[in-house]
Amino acid sequence: MTTSQTASESVSVAIVGSGGAGALTAGSILLAACGKSGLYGNMNRSVGPQIRGGEAAALLRICSHPVDCMSESYDLLIAIDWNNADRFAAEMPLKPDGLVICDPESGEVPDAIAKTGVSIVEVNMKDLAKEVAGGRENMIALGLAAGVMGLPIESLMAIVSAKLSDKGEHIVEAGRNCIEAGIAQVSSHARSLEIKPPEKQGDGRWLITGNEAAGLGAVRGGVRFAAAYPITPATEILEWLSPALSKTGGALVQAEDELSSINMIIGASYGGRASVTATSGPGLALMIESIGLAAASEVPIVVVDVMRGGPSTGIPTKSEQSDLNIAVYGCHGDAPHIVVAPLSVADCLFSTQWAVHLAEAMQSPAIVLSDQSLGQAHVLIDQPANVAFLAQRKIFAGGQVETYNRYALTADGVSPMAIPGTPGGQYTADGLTHSQKGTPSSKKSDHQDQLDKRRDKIANFDYGNHWADVEGDSDMVIVTWGSMTGAAREAIRKLSAEGVSVKLVALRLIAPFMKDNFLKALEGTRRILVLEQTHSGQFHQYLRAQCDLPAEVRHFHRPGPHLIGPEEICTQIRDWISA
Amino acid sequence: MNAPQTKPFKAGDYRSDLTPVWCPGCGDFHVLMSVTRALAELGTAPQDVAVISGIGCSSRIPAYTNCYGFHGVHGRSLALATGLKVARSDLTVMVMSGDGDGFSIGGNHFLHACRRNVDLTYIVMDNRVYGMTKGQPSPTTEPDWDSALSPGGTGLSPFHPLVIALASGANFVAREFSGDIKNSTRTIIEAIKHPGFSFVEILSPCVTFRPDEKEWKNTVHKASVDETDDPARAARRIMTDDGMNVGILYRGNRKPYKAHVSDRIDDMAALESEFAIPPASKT
Numbered sequence: 001m002t003t004s005q006t007a008s009e010s011v012s013v014a015i016v017g018s019g020g021a022g023a024l025t026a027g028s029i030l031l032a033a034c035g036k037s038g039l040y041g042n043m044n045r046s047v048g049p050q051i052r053g054g055e056a057a058a059l060l061r062i063c064s065h066p067v068d069c070m071s072e073s074y075d076l077l078i079a080i081d082w083n084n085a086d087r088f089a090a091e092m093p094l095k096p097d098g099l100v101i102c103d104p105e106s107g108e109v110p111d112a113i114a115k116t117g118v119s120i121v122e123v124n125m126k127d128l129a130k131e132v133a134g135g136r137e138n139m140i141a142l143g144l145a146a147g148v149m150g151l152p153i154e155s156l157m158a159i160v161s162a163k164l165s166d167k168g169e170h171i172v173e174a175g176r177n178c179i180e181a182g183i184a185q186v187s188s189h190a191r192s193l194e195i196k197p198p199e200k201q202g203d204g205r206w207l208i209t210g211n212e213a214a215g216l217g218a219v220r221g222g223v224r225f226a227a228a229y230p231i232t233p234a235t236e237i238l239e240w241l242s243p244a245l246s247k248t249g250g251a252l253v254q255a256e257d258e259l260s261s262i263n264m265i266i267g268a269s270y271g272g273r274a275s276v277t278a279t280s281g282p283g284l285a286l287m288i289e290s291i292g293l294a295a296a297s298e299v300p301i302v303v304v305d306v307m308r309g310g311p312s313t314g315i316p317t318k319s320e321q322s323d324l325n326i327a328v329y330g331c332h333g334d335a336p337h338i339v340v341a342p343l344s345v346a347d348c349l350f351s352t353q354w355a356v357h358l359a360e361a362m363q364s365p366a367i368v369l370s371d372q373s374l375g376q377a378h379v380l381i382d383q384p385a386n387v388a389f390l391a392q393r394k395i396f397a398g399g400q401v402e403t404y405n406r407y408a409l410t411a412d413g414v415s416p417m418a419i420p421g422t423p424g425g426q427y428t429a430d431g432l433t434h435s436q437k438g439t440p441s442s443k444k445s446d447h448q449d450q451l452d453k454r455r456d457k458i459a460n461f462d463y464g465n466h467w468a469d470v471e472g473d474s475d476m477v478i479v480t481w482g483s484m485t486g487a488a489r490e491a492i493r494k495l496s497a498e499g500v501s502v503k504l505v506a507l508r509l510i511a512p513f514m515k516d517n518f519l520k521a522l523e524g525t526r527r528i529l530v531l532e533q534t535h536s537g538q539f540h541q542y543l544r545a546q547c548d549l550p551a552e553v554r555h556f557h558r559p560g561p562h563l564i565g566p567e568e569i570c571t572q573i574r575d576w577i578s579a
Numbered sequence: 580m581n582a583p584q585t586k587p588f589k590a591g592d593y594r595s596d597l598t599p600v601w602c603p604g605c606g607d608f609h610v611l612m613s614v615t616r617a618l619a620e621l622g623t624a625p626q627d628v629a630v631i632s633g634i635g636c637s638s639r640i641p642a643y644t645n646c647y648g649f650h651g652v653h654g655r656s657l658a659l660a661t662g663l664k665v666a667r668s669d670l671t672v673m674v675m676s677g678d679g680d681g682f683s684i685g686g687n688h689f690l691h692a693c694r695r696n697v698d699l700t701y702i703v704m705d706n707r708v709y710g711m712t713k714g715q716p717s718p719t720t721e722p723d724w725d726s727a728l729s730p731g732g733t734g735l736s737p738f739h740p741l742v743i744a745l746a747s748g749a750n751f752v753a754r755e756f757s758g759d760i761k762n763s764t765r766t767i768i769e770a771i772k773h774p775g776f777s778f779v780e781i782l783s784p785c786v787t788f789r790p791d792e793k794e795w796k797n798t799v800h801k802a803s804v805d806e807t808d809d810p811a812r813a814a815r816r817i818m819t820d821d822g823m824n825v826g827i828l829y830r831g832n833r834k835p836y837k838a839h840v841s842d843r844i845d846d847m848a849a850l851e852s853e854f855a856i857p858p859a860s861k862t
């Protein structure tokens with residue numbers, strides 16, 4: 001990630017069509033083919049509010065370097081048809097020198113696009129598809145995109161074969177022929193959006209979503225039980241985990257509601273299995289009481305919250321970071337627990353695996369704050385390294401003991417946990433305030449001791465250098481967290497190209513707050529821009545509550561559904577410098 | 580095979596030394612006795628039994644046993660027990676609840692535990708009142724029972740736990756009276772032994788807030804028909820039930836819940852291969 005960002009290193013493509021036209025399939029194949037050519041990139045799907053049908057758009061960004069945020073504007077728009085495409089116009093503004101390819105048989109170019117003065121090229125995609133036996137216009141569109149971008153045809157054909165082979169050889173053949181027909185059209189239009197060759201060759205490239213990465217992180221971390229209630233935009237985690245757990249000796253149970261799924265994982269973890277559930281804001285709200293139970297009874301669990309627009313049902317398919325407060329402060333009583341936030345799609349793997357490790361090591365609930373922009377993005381990444389965390393759950397081995405004290409006061413606050421089946425370890429886990437033995441108690445000393453113990457085990461743990469990504473050196477710092485890190489990084493690259501250096505402090509560990517590390521990272525800072533995707537500035541308020549920010553502070557925050565992009569961040573910094 | 584065997588455990592081996600918080604005369608003392616006797620009779624070692632509960636007088640029971648226990652939040656004991664049993668099928672998992680915990684705040688989990696049919700034994704100590712909060716009507720309370728919270732009664736029809744258990748797919752349905760320790764013990768043994776989800780409602784008087792329930796020892800009576808594996812017959816019996824007949828009602832043949840298991844892979848790389856894009860040079 002050392003190359004500076006310029007336009008020629010990144011091409012943004014939108015493929016739109018009505019539901020069923022195959023825009024998303026074309027986008028998926030295009031992205032995978034780019035990965036096969038050694039390029040990086042991402043794809044977000046935008047679909048209308050209809051469950052089925054309606055309009056669909058594949059929004060791609062292809063780069064010669066790893067990329068962690070979406071495009072703010074597009075170089076190429078391919079419209080298989082224009083049905084309701086105007087609904088997407090705000091999401092995919094075209095660059096002034098952008099190119100539109102559309103089918104003259106499929107309706108008029110919408111005014112909003114025609115008025116911008118971009119180049120418009122008409123290709124009869126439907127007619128071209130009809131000339132191919134079994135041909136479809138989305139494969140023509142794919143060929144057009146590949147042609148304009150100068151992608152190697154072998155990469156495309158390999159992916160088409162792999163993706164369509166289960167539909168039969170004739171479908172693969174039709175796909176190949178359509179792509180060739182699409183590419184052939186391009187040579188006659190002399191417009192090219194070629195991408196620079198990749199920084200490094202394509203060995204070991206992965207195509208993964210943040211939700212899949214979170215699921216994989218859980219399994220890598222040792223999770224062998226999950227309980228699930230479907231919710232947008234977290235369901236893909238559960239759908240990935242279900243077969244993955246079956247194959248690794250574990251199990252996933254579909255619960256009747258989130259009240260049930262959280263308690264199922266507490267039960268499984270009490271039984272000795274590392275356990276996870278995944279949800280979004282409304283589900284997290286239902287789980288909160290039992291997250292407090294896990295904190296009080298010291299049962300390790302991991303809850304992945306893929307945040308969406310809130311409050312209430314909000315905007316289920318769009319991203320926001322506004323579950324920060326409930327994740328940190330939701331529990332009644334004093335219930336310290338762990339909150340981590342992945343900083344990129346690839347980091348969904350690491351952060352979730354780390355959360356499992358932290359939960360198990362400290363016998364505590366851990367909440368992972370992912371969001372829709374990470375969870376549902378399809379991204380080309382380098383094959384992730386294997387990370388092994390050594391600490392495991394501290395277990396009571398059984399045998400001859402006078403009295404087993406499940407909640408014994410220890411130096412680090414973590415007490416050996418007896419797993420059912422272990423002779424001599426019988427105890428009752430309890431949400432009631434309890435003695436060291438675990439028996440219910442309303443004594444002042446027991447209450448104080450156990451509150452202290454649970455606070456200290458989390459406060460004194462060694463989190464290493466994973467608490468944040470700290471990059472660059474400047475007296476101007478962007479402080480952010482979670483998914484906003486990708487846009488912040490890209491803004492910093494852009495500003496660097498303009499000769500403006502900005503440091504990045506991106507928090508992965510939200511709770512407990514690493515005050516000493518944070519203030520050390522800010523030493524010598526004159527100006528801090530706090531950046532987040534919330535309406536009320538929850539993160540900014542959280543920072544203010546945790547420490548005295550040691551510099552002049554501005555905060556930039558706004559709600560979804562549109563993601564804060566790099567250019568907006570650059571504007572904030574440029575304005576501040578010139579003020 | 581037929582030689583008399585010494586039982587490895589006595590009922591007392593399943594009791595902790597903790598003194599229950601229950602009022603003198605509470606039916607739950609008898610339920611505790613029946614459960615420990617049943618476990619001793621079955622001979623399952625205390626460390627291989629988990630007793631899971633929610634909130635309420637009856638839900639205090641795990642800590643009074645010498646088994647593994649979990650006293651969780653209000654209404655969610657069945658969910659917690661489901662996770663435990665699916666993850667640890669080797670354990671005997673008992674769920675102990677009351678009429679408020681099990682049928683009001685936990686009502687939805689009751690329906691789905693019945694239909695999921697995980698191999699659990701669910702014992703609900705029904706005293707038709709919220710005792711721990713000092714006397715409010717529960718889902719099984721009579722409509723005209725007067726209380727400070729619902730003066731003159733709720734006017735609502737009581738919930739019929741056995742009907743709902745049967746209709747929702749429970750694999751074993753029974754009712755007992757706490758004071759009849761002999762039959763309660765026998766039924767609990769059968770419930771534990773029966774595969775799938777077993778539901779036992781135990782009428783357990785609250786002598787403090789429902790002193791009228793002291794009469795139950797005189798009003799309960801043996802069910803006039805024998806147990807059946809025919810749900811239609813069981814349904815007929817329940818629909819004419821006065822709420823006070825005791826015994827095993829239904830013993831079904833549904834297969835217990837089993838988690839889906841695929842061919843085992845032990846290599847993470849095999850699991851992760853779906854994400855890999857082979858480099859262009861290799862094709």
